Every structure is written in structure tokens, then in C-alpha cells.
Amino acid sequence: LARSLNVSDDTIDLVFGKQASAGVVNRGGGSHGEHAADTSPRKTTTMTTPLIKRIEDAQERLVALKDQLTDHLGTIGDEPDEASSVMTEELNGKIAIQQRSLDSLKQAEERLAATIPEPSAVVTKSSRPFAVAAKKVNPADYVLRALVAAVVSKATRGDKSPLQALVERYGEDGKIDDATRTVFESVTRTATAPATTTTSGWASQLVEQSNQGFMELLMPASVYPGLASRGLRLNFGRSGIIAIPNRTATPTIAGSFVAEGSPIPVRQGAFGSVTFTPKKMAVISTFTREIFEHSTPAIEGLIRNAIQEDTSVAMDTVLLDATAASTTRPAGLRFGVTVTPATAGGGFAALVGDLKALAGALITASNGNLRSPVWVMNPVNALAVSLTQNAGGDFPFASEINNNTFQGYPVIMSATVTAGMVFLVDAADFVAIEGGAPRFDVSDQATLHMEDTTPLAISAAGAPNTVAAPVRSLYQTDSMALRMIMDVNWGMRRAGVIAWTQNVTW
Template sequence: MQIIHKATARAAGDNPYVFVMSDATRDRYGDIIEPAGWKLAAFKSNPVALFGHDSTLPIGAWKNVRVENGALLGELEFLNAGLSPRVDEIRAFVESRMLRAVSVGFRGLKAEPIANGGLRYTESELVECSVVSIPANPNALQVAKSLNLSRDAQRLIFGETADEITPAGRSAFGEPAVIPSSLRTKSMTTLSERIESAQTELTQLRGNLQTTIDNGGDIDTITGEIEQKDAALASLRRAEAALAGTTEQGGNQTVVTPPAPAQQRAAEPRRPFAVAARKVEPVDHIFRSMVVGLLAHARHQSHTDALKMAYGEDVSTKAVMDVLLRSATVPADTVTPAWAGALVETAVGDFFDLLLPTSIYPRLAEIGGRFGFGRAGKVSLPSRSATPTVAGSFVGEGAPIPVRQAGFVSTTITPKKMAVITTMTREITEHSTPQIEQILREAIQEDTSIALDVVLLDANAATTVRPAGIRNGASTAAGTAGGGMAALVADAKGMLTDLTTATNGNLRRPVWLMNPTQAISAGLIQDASGAFPFKVEIAAGNFMGYPALISSTVPAGVLVLVDAADFMSAVGDVPRFDVSDQTVLHMEDTAPAQIGAAGALPTGGSVRSMFQTDSLALRMIMDVSWAMRRAGTVVVRTAVTW
């Protein structure tokens, strides 16, 4: 459902931190939001306050959000002073009462048309609320300067800031004449129209640039056009800001001092190629924290300095990084923002979802259930046992009614340590930050997918170290001999029959697991007429009417049918990352051995010194485990012949 934004600039009283988030006033679109219809439960569970609807710039949290006297009110609680210079500057502007506007983002649940146009929202769900850059006083820019706010903060609040202005009675001799606004003809293009036109052209050019990059074409020409158009747009915005300071007082005219030459002004940062910034998702903060840890270790910097050099004042990444760094050694504190834990929880879930293209584990967990270990350190999942039954029966008149008791069993999932080490040469730190982030993302994605699925898809029993593979205890048989259509149909029919029998017909979410080799073979098998009956179904990600999860981590020649509704998994709250350039590693994927003494090298793989090869090792450790809630919900065929 679309999220709608509505801005309000109305004082709620003497307290500068109390805002009218919304009321029943008709807005410029003709819409009215009924205060009595606000649904606040979901918002109150994570009431993050943003600036300008920017998810990368949280400034605090909303407290005491309520509907009172026909208005939706909320009290803004800023982040603790000193955590972010940018937030501190915004706080100063709010305290000076020069910034009183907020904008709610909401989902309209119920609405009815208004006679003269517009909508009346009778039920609305609050999604987020941001302080926005609509100053409540026309002299707000001058107040910003008197508060010594940085140019970055002024640009954030007002967009492109105006250059210095100097009031004077009249222009000095030799200065260009100023054309009075009364002499402008209606046919002249207004400054705002020129800005809108330039923005439209920039959007089109950026779209063309992205298409050219995707197609591997020459980007130099389009990049040059974007830079020229971006410079022109910046000039127009400076002119707009300068005009905003021009007033008429009596017969005197306020003259705008021309901006200093370009070489006298400090260079303003600009995004490479003028490409629009990518939206930062919660999981990105985990990878950014990895990059910061890697750079801090390689450059011998503090994590705070490395963060500022790589991402600037990224409050969200700093909060997540603080949680990740403190989780192993420091208890709860009052410095880390309260919303950081919720952000990490969302990011961890999204981290496993990133493995979707290559891993079986997250796709099974998405269909079944994924839990967190929490403070209890374990997850207990009750389920109904096959016997005894509580089925009713017919009884005669006056005969006693049977009394039966249902049987229940509980499956307990305890944390198991999933760990993976990714190595890379130190030259990685010479790349740009986005490149480092992408390299780490791909490396962790590939290594974690293999580490999880190798254990998930084997037939080994659970130990104190690892969970059981889903093939452990499964109904297993060899595939039908002979190959071709007959063998495929016989295997599929037998597996579906076995699973139906084992679950007493209570099939909920059957899912096939297969190697790409089997998927290709199934799609290319022909029937007697020469047609390919499974080609379209396999291409759509299905097989025999049920979803098919295809991954190279499934052993070739093995076909698995699992009722994914019974696959339950649990993950720890926070992953742990460490970087080392001094360790010696046994470079072995499946069974690495401990290097016990000098000269005693383990067999298999190879041994590599991070110090000797000037390399870095990134280690990730996280609690992960799983279990099947009911027995008999996995059927396997090995050595299939098709």
C-alpha cells in the first residue's frame, strides 16, 4: 500500500519539542486526515524520528504520541548530545523555534471523497514522522548563521544555501542594474520553472547513464552532460536562495552581493557522475560495519575515524557498529540509541535473505519459521504427535462418551556456532568504499551460503557442535533405474506417496530441493509425442505442482521433498566480526584442522600466513540452528537416473 506524506507547521505550545504531527486542517491537496482515525500501535513499537524522510538520518525518537484536542501530538526526543554533530545542529535550530514543521508518512486505510475534491481519511496507519525543512520564520537562514550552524547543516535544512547578503540603500556606481520585478513580462520563464526543467533533464540523463552502465557502453559523454547540467542547476538554486533574501523596505532596495568567484569558494562535495544516491537498507549497515572494521584494522585507525572517512556522519551505521562491537564485552548502556537493537534485528533478518539466490537455508526458513534465540538461549516448538488421537466416535443412547487425551511433543532448538573466514589481500583497502563493500558482500554471501547448506543438506545426526542435516532420519531410497520420463515419474510419484503417508495426509507446504543438473534434465525430458512437459513448470520454479528450490549446494543426483512448513530455524541476535593480519590459516572448506606445532601441517588444503602474504582475514561468527518440527516430513531419493 502506498505511503503518503503530509506536512504540518503548527506550534503545539511552549515546549519546542512538542509537535503537532497532524490535525483535521484541509491541506493544499484538499485532503483531510481525521485525528480520531489514527492507528498508532505499529508506529509506537519503533517510533524512530527522521529528518526529511531520510532513513539514513535518524535524529531521535517520538515519545508520548497521542491524539489530543483534535490533533495528533508527539514529543521529539533527540539523540544524546555529542553522538552526531549534524543532529546537534538540527537540535539547535529546533530549540530556537525556527524549525517547527513535521511531515507524517502514513497508509490510508479508509477514505471517502469530499464534495469539492480531495479525500477524507477516516482511518490511517502512522508509518513514520520526520522533521522537515520548512522554516517557520522567513528569517530562519539568518538565525542559522547566528547559531553558527555549519554549511552542511544549512544545506541539509534549506537545500542550497544563499551566499552572503549585504543590505544597502542603493547600488554603487558601475554595478549591473537590477531589473524590477514589475517590469518582467508574463512570457519570461520564471526561475522556479527553469529549476524544474533542469531537474527533469537531470533525471532523464541519470536514467540514460544507468542504462549505459548496465549495457557496458561509453559513459564519458553522458557523464560530462550530467556534470554540466548539475552545475547549472546548482547555479539556479543559488540564485533562488539569493532572491529569497531580497526585500523592499520603503523606497530602498536590498541588494544581493554577487557570489565570490568559483576559485575563492570552497569546493562542495558532489556525488561521482551526479548519480542519485542508492537507498540504504538496514542490512547495508552490517556490511558497512564490516568495511569500517576492515579499514580501521588495515589503516591502524579507530573505528570512529574509519567510519567518518568511509561514510561521513552515518548515524545508523554508527549505532549498528556500536551494537556489534559491544555485544561480546559490554552490557546494555545509555549511549547506544534504543532503536539500534531493533535496526540490528531487522538487518540480521535481511542478511540471511541476501543469500536467497544461492542458498537453500533462507528460502526454507522463509516458508517455515524463523525465530530469535533471545535471552532464553533456546527455542521450544510444540507440535502434535501422531498418537494418541482425539477423534470423536458415535455412541449409543445412554452409552458413555469416550474420553481421549491428545499427545504433544516439543522440539527444542539450541544455538550452534556458525563461523566462516574470508581472506583477501590488503590491496582491497586501496579501492573506493563502495567497491570494498560490494567485494565483502559477495564474499560473505558465497561463503555463508556454502557453510550453511553443506550442513543443512547432509544426513548427519545432531551433535553438540552442529544441528542435524534434514536428510538425517529421512525416508531414503535409491532412484528408479532406467532414466528418462519413466524414472522421473516413478521417483516423483513414490516420494509424494511416501510424504503423504508419513504425514497422514496432512501436507502443508511441500517443496522440492534439487541440483541445477536435475532441473535441466527434468526440463529437457520429452514424452512420447516429443514435447517437453516439464519445461515451462521448471522455468517457473515449480515441479509436479509444488515449488522447486534449485541450488548447486544440493548434491548432484539427490532429490529431496520436504514439507517446509515444519522447518523451524533460529538465529542469534548479533553477528560477530573480527579482522586479523597476523594469523596462519588452514585453507580447507570442509574439514579444517588445527595447526598444532611447527612443522606439523594438516593434510588437505594448504596453509597460508596472513602476515607473510600481506593479507587480511575477516571472520564472521553467528548462532544459527534448525530442526524439523514433525518426523517423517522429509523424503529423499539418491542416485537418480534422469
């Protein structure tokens, strides 16, 4: 276009430039200088240490400095010389500097992480494989599994060993999980490697959890677990005696106001101890063979109910009586505790009167130091509390009883408690000591004296000879018996933490 307008070549070169290969047009007759060297700074990329690696290195340096300080302090005595003191200060200074550096790196990491957007979810078209979530097993159920296996083995007249019955009912592909096997071996006292139950680790912890779970299995029907869960719970282990120290109420070690220049009183408290030794609690439940043979799907529930009914009655009967401790049994809660007279007249006034009397007796005897008070009563009396009306026709305690509380204190209900008898106990002072896993045995050939209160020997020589009655032969009647034996003891750490009444009129 420029050439069609008759524009000169020099003008075209000036406006549009010229190819480098054609040279440079010299204008003005002067010589051209050389091109200046490009000295502009260029951005270079250097490899830097990742932040996470710098944090790890800083942590290692900090640990090394602390180790040096520990070693140094171990070599100096209680009165270090000047050189040792200087070294200690120098190491402390280095540790402080290194700690600040590490904190700065961690803060930088947190701030950088906050600026990184969340990764978007990746959606794949591949189908998700079907899987069934593993069923969670209550620790107490492991004990029940062992009992079911033992009973089924007896019911089959030995055709199946307890282990075979366990695998058949609770195994998969001919195997059982380690948890089921461990508790089974502990409960049935079968041969096992010592490391599974006597050394620390998951197995011993599982056995302990199963034992506690077994006691919690009795919770709906027994007073003992309700008190034990709120008090001090120990295990005999390999100890034959456990002594728990306690402080007597007198003499007091309270401070006193002292005049200027007068001597300050010196007081010394008195301490004692409560000693516990293992006591054997045992109970036997009998069943006909037909019950197990025709209740195979529900055999676990059958054993659960048998344990709940028989064991709770056996323990609570002793726990709630007024008998002193002996070499055979623990003391009952009512032993040595004076009964609080019940309020006469019935109705709302009598209920409030008994409430005030029991709470007042416990507060007075414990000097107001209540930590975990609980009510213990028969379900019939708990129902009576909820249905008691005040003068206005309202049921002021109904909502509390429905939530198993009464005046803010938890309520433990058990049919073993005599109707009309109510306890108020500071459960924080209740001590429960158990001897590990309960032992269960199944027999189909024993001869038993069918007595639940004062069982006797089957026969005793004398003048005349005596024979216990009634007696049942398990072999003759085609029956089985499940026996449970466990070491347990209980008691109160201090006096004045139990109040009780009887023959309530509401």
C-alpha cells in the same frame, strides 16, 4: 411631458406619486391611518458550533461514559445487587444513545464532504528547488557497510579507525546517518548506549531487519534462507534454551459415533517438545591485501560475494547431510530419513516416477497434512527437468522451472546439493533459530590452518607431536582474514515431513 399636455396636478400626483417631504394627498375627505408596523420575519444569523467540534465533543462524552462503565464494573463482584445492575443498564443505555449520535454526526460529515468540490490546483510561477530523492538502503547493506569499514581499516594498517572509514565512504559532511551507525555498532561490537540496540524502538527493529536481510543476502546460493523464510523463525535473545511443543501422531483424539444412552469416549492427546540450544556457526575467508587495495571501488561487492560463497557452503553442507545432532552442530535433514529409491531407465518416465515416489512418501508419512512443500535440488538437475521431453516431444516442465516451481511447489536450487540428489520438504515444519547479529572480525596477523573440512589446532602435543598442514601466516603473506561467527540452530517440528532420493537417472 404631462404638464405640456395640460394634465392637472392631482392627476400627476396620483400617477407618479409625490415626495414624502411634500406630505400626503387627502382624497375623499377621510383621515389617513398610520403606517402598519413591519412584522415580517427577518432572517438572522446565529453562531453555531462547527461540525468537527461537535464530533470531537461527542467522542469525548462517549469515552467518558465508557470509562464510567469500566470503573463501575470494577467495583461490583460476580453477583451484583439490584442497584448495581440498574446502574449498569443505565450506563449501557447512555453509551448506546451517545454512539448513535456520534454515528449520525459522522454520516452528516461524510455527506457534506461529498458535496464540496475539489479545490483547483494552484499553479505558481516560482521555480521548484532542485532536490535529489533519498536513496533507499537495503537492510542487508548496512551489514556490508560495517564489514567494508572494518576491512578498509585493516588494509590501511590502522591509519584509519573503522568508524573513520565508515564516515569517509558512506557519510555526508563528516557525518553518517543513525541507521548506518546503529548497525555498525551492533556488528562490530563497539561501545554503544544500551538504548540503541537493547530497548524497544526503531534501532532494535533496524538491527533485526538487517540480520534477516543478511540471511536473505544468501538466498541465491543457499538452501537455509529458503527454508527459514517459509518455516518458523525465532531468535534466541537472552534464552539459552527454546522448547517448541508438538503433538505426536498417536494416540488420536478423533470423535466417535455413540449410541443413545451409551458413554462417550474420553481421549487424551500426547504432546512432546523439540528443544533447541545455540550452536556456533563460523567461517573464515582469506584475501591478499592487494585485492582490497586495487579493488577499492568494488570492495563492497567483493565482500558480498565472499559471504555468499563461503557462508552458504558452510551452512548447507551441514544442513543437507545425514549426521545426527550433537553439542556442536544441528542435525542434517537426511538424518533418520530413509532414502526413496530412484526410478531407473532415465527420461520422462523416470522423472515422473521419482516425482510420484517423493510426493507419495511425504503425503503418506504426514497423513496428507502438507502445508508448504518445497523442492531442493542442484541447478543441474533443475535444468534437466526443464529439458526433459515427453513422448510427444514437448517440454512440459520448462515453463514451471523457469518460474522456480515444479508441479506447483517452489524450487530451491543450490550448488551445495549433491548432483542427482533431490529433496521434498514441508518447510512449514522447519524451525530456524538465530542468535541475533552475526559477528565479524578482521585480522592480518593470525596463523591459520588452511583446511575447509576438518581444521585442526596449529600444533598438538603428543607422542609424537603433530603440526597441522598447510598453515598460512597472514602477517608473513601480507594477507587478511574475515571471520564470521553466528549462533544458529535448526530442526523439524515433526517427523515424516522430509523425502529424498539420490542418483536420479533423468
